[in-house]
Amino acid sequence: MIAPLVGQGAPELLGLNGVGPEAAGQLLVTAGQNPQRLWAEAVFAVLCGVAPLPASSGRIRRHRLNRGGDRQANSALHRIVICRLRWDQRGRTYVERRAGEGMSKTVSMGCLKRHVARDICNALTRQNIHAAASGHSLTAAA
Template identity: 40%
Template sequence: MDLHGIGPSSAARLLADTGDIHRFRDRDRFASWNGTAPLDASSGDQQRHRLSRAGNRKINRVLHIMAIVQLRNHTPVRVYYDSRRADGKTSMEALRALKRRLSNVVYARMLLDQRRHEWAGPGGQSGTTLDSSATGSNRHTDTSDKPHPRPDNQINAAPSPTS
């Protein structure tokens, strides 16, 4: 949710649909899966690309919303979009290029978060283990942890078996 334009529901959608980010070999495979990888639609001398209609449409929508939110504000994404428009791209071509770029950003962030999670350990924090301190994983026994013998007067006060 630290990425500009990703809210709680979008982050949940990304995590739920993507699952393990390591299942994608690289960012190109991730872009192909989410439908932001451009498809060649050239004909003759005209070189052009179009947006793929394949892929996960829900994730594609998350990236679209992320792009629109960032375009509304003065962000580096807005500068990128404006430079694409200045290069002669149509607004839809510039938006397609922007969504692909955001797909790369999301992929890199998910990889980083996954590595952080794997490094952190099972408890979610670095240095944690699966051993519970409640089960006595600390094997050093201090003198105060040992049971105390009963006082002598309780030993003598015990009833005798003959009475």
């Protein structure tokens, strides 16, 4: 039942690799009806809990993902990352490159989550611009 609603509300979001109707619906709920809320990609990353936080100790400099934010949106991003690692060569190449730089698979997947959040935020803001121009709300159909 959710697929046609999300298809009407955010077809551009469903066009992204690895984004299914359930994940798209959850991300639309997280974004909310206020398009001004997503004024930057970093804001959406904080909303989804994938913003990097410094977790350095001594001479070791590293980051971890913020554990705050909407856990369901974070779970949706995780499912998208898993799909991209399975079926998208670019995702696999990215994780292999990061592993070659000495990062673990978990840290590499966290970096990929941040990239996916950036893609989704761009799709949502483009959708908001088109919806505002035509006078429709992004989540009116959802």
